[in-house]
Amino acid sequence: MLTDLRKLNFCLIDSIHLKKLLLHFVLIFSIFIVTLSLSKCDAQTISLQTLGSLQPNCNETSGLEQTDSTSIWMHNDSGGKPMLYHYLLNGQLIDSTIIAGATNVDWEDLANDHNGTLFIGDFGNNVCSRTNLRIYRVSSYALASGTDTVFADTISFSYPDQNAFPPSGANLNFDCEAMIHSGDSLYLFSKNTSTTSNTGFTKCYRLPDAPGNYVAELIDSFYTNQQVTSADISDNDSAFILLCYQSVFIFKNFAQHHFFSVSPEHYSFTTLTQKEAVLYKNNHELYISDERFFGTGGNLYLADLISGIENPKGLKKNFSIYPNPCATQFSISATNFTKEKLCINIFNESGKEVWAGNNLKLPIEISTENFCGGIYFVQIISPSLNEEFKLTVVH
Numbered sequence: 001m002l003t004d005l006r007k008l009n010f011c012l013i014d015s016i017h018l019k020k021l022l023l024h025f026v027l028i029f030s031i032f033i034v035t036l037s038l039s040k041c042d043a044q045t046i047s048l049q050t051l052g053s054l055q056p057n058c059n060e061t062s063g064l065e066q067t068d069s070t071s072i073w074m075h076n077d078s079g080g081k082p083m084l085y086h087y088l089l090n091g092q093l094i095d096s097t098i099i100a101g102a103t104n105v106d107w108e109d110l111a112n113d114h115n116g117t118l119f120i121g122d123f124g125n126n127v128c129s130r131t132n133l134r135i136y137r138v139s140s141y142a143l144a145s146g147t148d149t150v151f152a153d154t155i156s157f158s159y160p161d162q163n164a165f166p167p168s169g170a171n172l173n174f175d176c177e178a179m180i181h182s183g184d185s186l187y188l189f190s191k192n193t194s195t196t197s198n199t200g201f202t203k204c205y206r207l208p209d210a211p212g213n214y215v216a217e218l219i220d221s222f223y224t225n226q227q228v229t230s231a232d233i234s235d236n237d238s239a240f241i242l243l244c245y246q247s248v249f250i251f252k253n254f255a256q257h258h259f260f261s262v263s264p265e266h267y268s269f270t271t272l273t274q275k276e277a278v279l280y281k282n283n284h285e286l287y288i289s290d291e292r293f294f295g296t297g298g299n300l301y302l303a304d305l306i307s308g309i310e311n312p313k314g315l316k317k318n319f320s321i322y323p324n325p326c327a328t329q330f331s332i333s334a335t336n337f338t339k340e341k342l343c344i345n346i347f348n349e350s351g352k353e354v355w356a357g358n359n360l361k362l363p364i365e366i367s368t369e370n371f372c373g374g375i376y377f378v379q380i381i382s383p384s385l386n387e388e389f390k391l392t393v394v395h
Contacts, residue, residue, distance in 0.1 A: 043247055043268040044386045046308045048288060048301035052091020059292040062177070063110035063230070064279040065118060067144045072300070074277065074289065078106035078124055084143065084150075089287075091300055097143055102136045102152045108177040109230050109277070111186060113209060116141055119186060120152070121179045126193075128174040129166040133157050135179070135186065137211065155186070156213040159205065169195040173203060177276070178231035178242065182257060184209055188216065189242060191227045200225040202242065204259065222260040224249060230278045232286075241286065243278035248286070250305075265381075267305065273297040282351030284377075306347060306377045306388045319380060325392035326368055332380070333363040340382040346391070347377045368393050 054061055054074070062077035071094060073084050082102040086094040099120065106124025113119070120136040136152040143150055162174050171194060178189035190203040200223050205216035226244035233240045240259050242249045249264040269275065273290040274297060281287055284305045292298030319334045332344070342362065346355040354371060357364075376391040 043266040044309055045270055046267045046303055046305065047270045048303050049308070051089055051287075051300045051302055052087075053299050054085075054087065054091055054289065055292065055298050057085050057093055057096070058289075059298055060276075061289040061291060061298070062108050062124075062276045063121070064232075064277040064287055064289055065110035065112050066279065067112075067118070067140045072279070072287065073110065073118070073143065075107050075110070075120070076104070077108060077276070078104070078126075080104045080107070084120075084138075086143075087300070089300070095146060097147065098149045099136060099138060100149050100151045101154070102134075105130070105132065105134075109179040111179045111181040112140065113181045114235065117209070118143060119155075119179065119181060119209070121176065121188070123176040123179075123188065125175040127166050128162070128172050128193075131158070131165060133159075133176075135207070137209075153211045155207060155209070155211055157207055157216050158214075160215050160218055173201070177229045178202075180231050180233040180240065181209060182233055182237050185257075187231075187257075187259070189228050189231050191229065193227065202228045206257075220258070220260050222249075229276050232279050234280050234283065239280070239283065241278055241280070243275055243288070245275050246272070248278065248303075267303075267309075269303075283353055284347055284351045306379055309386050309388060319387055319389065321378065321389050321391060324389075325394045327394055328369050329365055329367045330391065331363055331365045332378070343381040345379040345381070347379070348372075349375050 058074055058076055060076045061074050063075050065073050067073065070089065072087050072089060074087065075084050082099045082104045083096050084099065085096045088094060105122050107120055107122050108124040109121040111119040116139060118138050118140045122134040122136060135155040137155065138150045138152045159174050173190050173192045173194055175191040175193060176188050177191045180187050186207045186209050188205045192201055201221045202224055203218060204220045206219050207214055207216050224242065224244060226247065228242050228244055230243040231241060238253060240251045247266060247268040249266055251259050251262055251264045254262045274293060275288055275290045277289045279287040286303040288301045288303055290297040290299060319332060321330055321332055323330060342360045344357050344360055345353055348354055355366065371393045373393055373395045376393060378389045378391050380387045
């Protein structure tokens with residue numbers, strides 16, 4: 001009898017692993033199809049710099065956050081231990097912390113209120129059948145102290161527009177892998193796995209950031225045509241990012257908490273892996289991690305939205321910046337540029353935007369009298385291109 005039970009248990013485990021393997025195959029194929037479609041759209045292509053491997057602890061990394069500028073916190077997704085892993089930015093594991101009072105049903109993202117609280121989203125919901133959706137709150141100060149265990153309190157919630165558990169295949173839009181904190185609220189973004197034309201819309205829900213049991217507020221939606229796997233917002237709440245498996249959408253200068261009130265910048269990645277977590281480093285650099293699968297991925301990356309852009313062939317416009325170095329002003333011109341209107345952004349070395357202009361035409365002169373001496377990056381964007389140049393200012 002004991003032998004039969006062991007055989008049955010082995011078969012069940014093997015079946016679970018087989019289902020997960022098949023799910024990964026379907027996912028990788030979907031990413032491949034998305035990559036082909038992105039190659040035909042207007043997304044800029046961006047390369048990723050590998051900072052370090054997250055092996056063997058975070059094979060299924062799914063969330064990133066920081067409590068200081070030299071290290072990063074992350075976790076595994078469904079079925080893992082209720083644990084946060086603390087890494088240096090080169091992928092070296094520092095330590096790990098057990099989250100007491102929590103279980104890892106399906107952890108999917110982290111958020112930080114930058115006021116002492118870190119939020120852990122246990123809201124992964126692959127078949128949209130869960131009725132125990134939770135977000136755990138822990139002290140970021142306790143985490144930073146290096147203690148082995150941190151205690152959590154809980155935000156429980158449900159969706160206002162879900163009536164069936166699970167719903168039909170045409171309405172599988174109650175899985176969530178993306179969360180940010182802004183003001184006194186948490187904002188969640190759905191991962192749409194519907195099997196009809198509804199596929200592609202991510203829904204945005206709002207929740208209070210205090211412990212309790214809530215019905216989330218549905219506030220907006222946006223068509224990505226891809227499944228959203230993570231989100232982050234800049235420290236000053238002026239820029240917000242949605243990560244998908246093979247690209248990112250960046251929304252800037254939106255009206256307060258109306259994230260989708262502006263058109264996003266769109267960047268696709270050069271690498272075909274399962275991107276699962278994103279975090280702002282500064283205004284133009286992102287940390288990104290992906291899951292380990294068949295010997296690829298399982299790393300922490302840096303994406304530079306200025307120097308990491310790869311310009312599509314045939315779009316080089318022969319821009320010139322003169323003089324460079326400059327003292328009080330410089331000019332931008334081009335020898336074969338069309339009459340497209342331009343957006344020009346200038347960033348200092350730390351990634352802070354110091355100058356911006358929209359609907360501009362060349363040639364143009366820009367004053368640098370109020371710039372400090374040093375290195376700057378000039379970004380030129382139009383409907384057909386994204387060019388970057390290094391500028392040196394001397395006084």
